[in-house]
Amino acid sequence: MALRFVKTAVLAAAIGLSAVMSMGAARAAEGEVHIPSAGFSFSSALGTYDRGELQRGFQIYKEVCSACHSMHLLSYRNLRDIGLSEAEVAAVAASVQIQDGPNDNGEMFERPGRASDRFRSPFANPAAARAANNGALPPDLSVITKARNGGADYIHALLIGYAEPPAGLTLAEGMHYNQYFPGHQIAMAPPLSQDGQLTFGDGTNATVDRMSRDVSAFLNWAAEPELETRRAMGVRVLIFLAILGGLTYAVKRKVWANVH
Amino acid sequence: MAGLHNSEFANPVVRWIDQRMPVFTMMQKEYGTFPTPRNFNYFWNFGALAMINLVIMIATGIFLAMNYTAHTSLAFDSVERIMRDVNYGWLIRYVHMNGASMFFIVVLVHVWRGMYYGSYKAPRELLWMLGVVIYLLMMATAFMGYVLPWGQMSFWGATVITNLFSAIPLVGNSIVTLLWGGFSVDNPTLNRFFSLHYLLPFVIVGVVFLHVAALHITGSNNPLGIEPKGPQDTLPFHPYYTVKDSVGIVVYLMVFAVLVFFAPNYLGHPDNYIPANPLSTPAHIVPEWYFLPFYAILRAVPDKLMGVLAMFGSILLLFVLPWLDGSKVRSMRFRPIAKWLFLLWTVNFFVLMWAGGKPAEGVYVLISRLATAYYFAYFLVLLPLLGKIERPLPLPESISRPVLRGGGPLPGAATAQPMEKA
C-alpha cells in the first residue's frame, strides 16, 4: 500500500513538473540571451518597493525619458503612492501644460496640469512620435515591465547593456548595439550615458547603474502599483486557507472515522 | 391537499416552498442522501472543483463587465483602468484571468480521471459526451475572452484562429468574413466576441446541469470500475463527500491564491501587455497554454486543411471514445497494458503542450509529428486493439469486500472495516 502511494506520488510529481514546465514554455525566453537578475527589492515573492528608488526613478523619467516616452495610463495623483505629498503632486502637475477644451468659442486651449490629469504625452499621436524619432515609435512605458520577458531585470540590463558592436557586425543606420535588445540593434541612443547626468533630490550618487536601477524600479511600480497590497493580501489569504484546510481535514477525518 | 408535493420537511417555511416546488426534496435526494461509492479517491473531487470554478468565473466576469469597454480604441485602457482605479479591480481581474487557467487544470484532471477509470464506458457514454461538449464550450469561451483585452496576442491569436476557417473548401472565406464582420479582425469582431463570451458561460451552466442529471441516473463510477452492489458499497453524499469536497476546495483555493497573489502573469504572455497593432506581428504567436497541445497538432500537419481537420478531430475524437475502447473492464487499474499506454499518452499530451509553445522549426517539428501520431494512434489503433487482445487482471468481487485479502463478512452499516484504500 505504501509502495502504491509512492508510485502515485512520483508519477504525480513527474506529470506535475512536466506540466508546469510546458505551461511556462509559452513565456520561456525565446532568445538565447540570459537576462541577469538585478536583485530588486521587489523581486522576491514577499518583496516590497523601495520608496527612495521609486522617487528617484520618477525624477529620471520626468527629466530624461518623458521627452520621448508617454505613460498615459498614469495620473499625477498616483504619485502619492510613491511618497510625494499632495503639495508636491500638485506642483509636479502644475509644471506641465495640459490640453483642455473646447471652450465656449469651440477652441482647444492649454492650462496647467492638476493631480487628476493623466501624465502628459510628449507627442500628440504615434505618427508625430515617429516623425520626431526617425520613424521609430518610442513605446508607452505604463506597463513596459509586464510587456517584456524579464520585466524590470530586462529593462535594467537593457539600459546598461549598450556596448560596441562585436567585430564583423555593421549597424544599420541610426541604430545602436545593445547586448540585451532582441536582435541587438536598438533605435534608442543610450539614455543614461554619464554618471552625474542628473542630480538626485535626495543626494544619492547618480551613477549610470544607480539611475538605471531606479528608473527600472519606478517602471515596475508604474506597471504594478498594487504589488505590495497584493502580496500582503496573499499572505493573509494563504494563512487563512491553511488554517481552514487543517480544520476541514480534521472534520473530514472525524466524519470518515467509522468508514475507514 | 391536492396538487401539492408530499414534503417531509418539518420547518414550515421550507415545507411551504417544497410542497409547491420540491427544490428542497430534490437537493436532499441529489446532494444529501444520494448513494455514492464509498471508495472515491481525491480524483473524484475535480468535478465539484470545476463547478466552483465556473461560479467564480461568472461572478468575476460579471463585475469585470461593469467596467470593461468593448471597443478597439478603449478596450486595453479600460482593462488597465480596472487594474488601477476600480476598487479591488486588480484582484477581480487577476482572479478571472488565472481562473481560466485553473478551470482548464481542474477539467483536464477531471477528464483524465474519466479516461483512466473508464468513466466514459457504458452506461455513461452520454455523460461523457456532454462533458466533451462542456470542454468545447470552455475552449470557445476562453478563446474569445482572451481577445477582449485587445493586446498583441489577443489580436493576432484571433487573426490566426479565425483564419483557420478559410481552409474549408468553397465556403471558407465567406465563413471567415462572417466571423470577422469585416475584412480583418477589428471592432465588429471584438464586439461580438464580448457578447458571446458573456453568453457562453450560461450555456455551459445549462450543459453542466444536464451533465450532472445524466450522472445521477447512472450513478458515479469509482476507482475499481465495478458497480456498487448494494448499500454496503455506498455512502450518502452528505456528509461524506460534502466534507471531502470541502478539503479539496481549500487545497484548490490555495493553489489558486498562490497564482493570483504571487505569480499572476506567470501563465500569460508579456506580449499581451502591448496594445494590439494590426501592422506588426509578434515574433512568435502563441496561444494560452491550455490550447498548446492542439496548436502543436495543427502545426504538425503540413497541409492547411488537414492541419485544421486534425486539430478539431483530436477533440471530436473524444466523442466516440466509448465505442473505440471495446474493453469490458472499466478501470485501468486492472488493465496492465492499457494503463502504461495511457500513462504514456498522458506524458505525450504534455510533450504536445511543450512543443506547441516552441517555434515550428527544426527538431520541434519532428517531435510534434511523433507526438501527434501517438495521440491519434492511441485512440484509433491501440485502444480498439487492446479491447480485443488484452487480458485484464481479475476484478474484485465488490467495492466493500477487500481485494486479495480473502473475504470476510460484508460490513454492517456502521462497522469499521479495513479497506483497500482507493
Added chain:
Amino acid sequence: MADTLAPSSSPPTTGGPHAPADGTKRDFLKLVAGSFAAVGVGAIVWPFIHSMNPAKDVLALASTDVDVTHVAEGQAVTVMWRGKPVFVRHRTAKEIEEAKAVPLSELRDPQTDQARVTREPWLIVVGVCTHLGCVPLGQKSTDPRGDYGGWFCPCHGSHYDTAGRIRRGPAPLNLAVPEYEFRSDTQVRIG
C-alpha cells in the same frame, strides 16, 4: 449493466456506537470549521461590492473652472460639474436683500443667506432639485422663477428663493451648495 442503486438504508450516523463525547467533540470542530468558512465567504463578498463604489479616478477631485466675466447682474450661467448642472447666478441687490430678509422660522430647511454665499454677488448652487432630482427652471430670463424669484421645478412644483432655499413644494432641502473657491474676481473653481 448498471445495477439500480438502492439508497443506503442505514448510513453511518454521526454518533455511531462510540461515546457521546466523541460526537460533541466532532460538533465543536464542525462549528469552528464552519464559522471559519463563513468568515471566508464573507471576506470574499466585500471586494465585489466595493468594486461597485466610485473608482479612484471618479473620486479624484474633478473640478470645473468657470470664468464669470461675462455674467452680468441679474444673469445666470449653468456649468457641468461631476455630471450635474451647477447654477452660477449674479444676484441683483434686490435679490440679495430679499434673501437676507427672510426669517429662519419660515424656512423648511433653515439656513441664513450668509451661510450659503462666500462672495457677493455670486450665488453658486447645484441645480438638482432635492425632491427627486429634476433640473429646476430659472436660469434663463424667460424661464419661470417661481413665487420667490429664485427657481421653479416643473416636475412637482418646488419653489426656491433667491438664495436657492426651498420655500414651497415637496422638496425637503435647499439646493446644495458645492465646495468652490474664487481664484480671482472672475475665476471660480468648483469642487
